[in-house]
Amino acid sequence: MKFNIYSGGILDRAAERRNDAEWLAAQLVHPATRLVPVWRTQNLVRRDGTTAHAVRPHYATAGWLTELGAAPIFLGLVEGVAHFALDLSRLADPAVLPELTALGEFVELREVGALLSQNDGVLLAYARGLIHWHRTHGFCPRCGAPTASRQAGHIRQCTSADCATEHYPRTDPAVIVLVSSGEHCLLGRQARWRPGMFSTLAGFVEPGESLEEAVAREVMEEAGVAISRIRYHSSQPWPFPSSLMVGFMADAEAPVPLRVDQTELETAEWFSRADIAGFAERGRSLPNRDSIARRLIEDWLAKD
Ligand SMILES: [Zn+2]
Numbered sequence: 615m616k617f618n619i620y621s622g623g624i625l626d627r628a629a630e631r632r633n634d635a636e637w638l639a640a641q642l643v644h645p646a647t648r649l650v651p652v653w654r655t656q657n658l659v660r661r662d663g664t665t666a667h668a669v670r671p672h673y674a675t676a677g678w679l680t681e682l683g684a685a686p687i688f689l690g691l692v693e694g695v696a697h698f699a700l701d702l703s704r705l706a707d708p709a710v711l712p713e714l715t716a717l718g719e720f721v722e723l724r725e726v727g728a729l730l731s732q733n734d735g736v737l738l739a740y741a742r743g744l745i746h747w748h749r750t751h752g753f754c755p756r757c758g759a760p761t762a763s764r765q766a767g768h769i770r771q772c773t774s775a776d777c778a779t780e781h782y783p784r785t786d787p788a789v790i791v792l793v794s795s796g797e798h799c800l801l802g803r804q805a806r807w808r809p810g811m812f813s814t815l816a817g818f819v820e821p822g823e824s825l826e827e828a829v830a831r832e833v834m835e836e837a838g839v840a841i842s843r844i845r846y847h848s849s850q851p852w853p854f855p856s857s858l859m860v861g862f863m864a865d866a867e868a869p870v871p872l873r874v875d876q877t878e879l880e881t882a883e884w885f886s887r888a889d890i891a892g893f894a895e896r897g898r899s900l901p902n903r904d905s906i907a908r909r910l911i912e913d914w915l916a917k918d
Contacts (some may be wrong), residue, residue: 618861619727619904620848623736625697627690633764638688641696643675650689650699653708654749655674656720657738659730666726667858668734669718670697679714687744687767699741699767702751703749720769724854727904735904741851747783750855754779783862788857789828790816792910793841795884799914800837802874803881812885812893814910815900816859829862830864837882838873839866847913850906861906863914885913 617623631637640885641647648670651658658669671679680686686698696890708714711740730738744767751770754761763780772779792814794798817832819825826844847861870885871884880917893899901907913917 616848616910617732618848618906619732620735620739620851621849623733625690625692625733625736625740626826628688628788629768632688632768637768642680642686642698643677643687644696646670647673647696647698648692649673649676649679649686650697650737651679651683651702651714651717651720652741652745653702653705653720655722655742655746657723657742658720658725660718661721661726661729664729666729666734668730668738670737671711671717676717682711684748685763685767687748687763689740689744690818692733692737697737699745701745701748703745704718724902726903728902739851739853743785743851743856744783746853746855751781754781765890770841770873772884785851785855785858786856787819787825788816788852788859789825789862790814790859790907790910791829791830791833791844791862792840792847792914793833793837793839793864793865793866794914795869797886798869798884798888799911800833800839800869800882801865801885801911802836802879804878805880808899810896810898811892811901812898813905813907814880814885815882816907818857819860825860825862829864833864836875836878838875839870841866847910850908852906859906862908863910890915 650670659666677736684701686700689697738877754772756779757777759772762773764771770781803812819828829844833839841864844862844864847863850859852859872882874882
């Protein structure tokens with residue numbers, strides 16, 4: 615199976631260890647343990663020409679970082695070695711610590727996603743997603759009392775004894791679809807994207823809606839196109855900040871005139887394979903290589 619970037623990889627989440635306080639305490643100070651630092655929305659990486667690497671220092675040399683951050687979050691095991699995400703967001707600026715910046719630079723994951731190994735992409739996306747959830751769920755949505763991290767960072771529990779509700783990390787499903795009709799596919803662009811970039815249509819799944827219904831609704835709302843034969847392609851964790859992209863292919867009967875909803879899209883068009891091959895000449899581009907959108911388009915282009 616071909617995994618999309620930010621998924622696959624060899625990380626064992628070892629969920630059965632999340633309640634094992636004694637084991638976790640020992641792992642957290644084990645010299646071989648590795649830390650995965652996150653500062654606000656940014657991951658620590660080292661760039662090296664056309665590749666990038668996750669910086670995940672050993673506890674033996676970087677244990678001092680745990681004094682600076684929030685409670686470490688157990689991510690799992692990579693080849694038997696425990697990995698903990700470490701939220702350093704309380705630092706006003708990581709640049710104040712030369713020992714930290716000597717390890718690497720904090721960057722937005724999407725800037726380097728396509729340059730990372732599969733394993734590094736998985737680790738950094740997972741760490742970013744969990745830390746974002748912790749940073750935005752400090753208070754109980756039921757009663758407003760503060761919440762506290764439990765189970766090595768995989769639950770936040772309300773600290774009010776009357777409530778004590780357990781809250782789990784959120785993943786919001788979104789559908790993304792390549793609609794085609796014979797030799798043409800439907801791509802659109804949002805005004806906030808970089809100039810000239812066109813991508814597949816996408817949107818969040820609403821309560822009470824199946825994935826297939828969400829796909830059909832989004833395409834009808836955004837482009838006024840009725841589709842059929844909606845079929846699953848693949849999925850991708852998309853922690854920007856907390857989505858799961860569920861990718862589909864679908865058919866339209868003909869490349870019908872579009873009725874573009876301009877509150878959602880700046881424009882949408884039917885493109886042939888030849889049109890897409892000529893994108894660069896016309897100042898147009900496809901989505902970044904780290905995205906499932908790009909993979910849907912490339913898989914369609916590669917079809918006979
Ligand atoms: Zn509560």
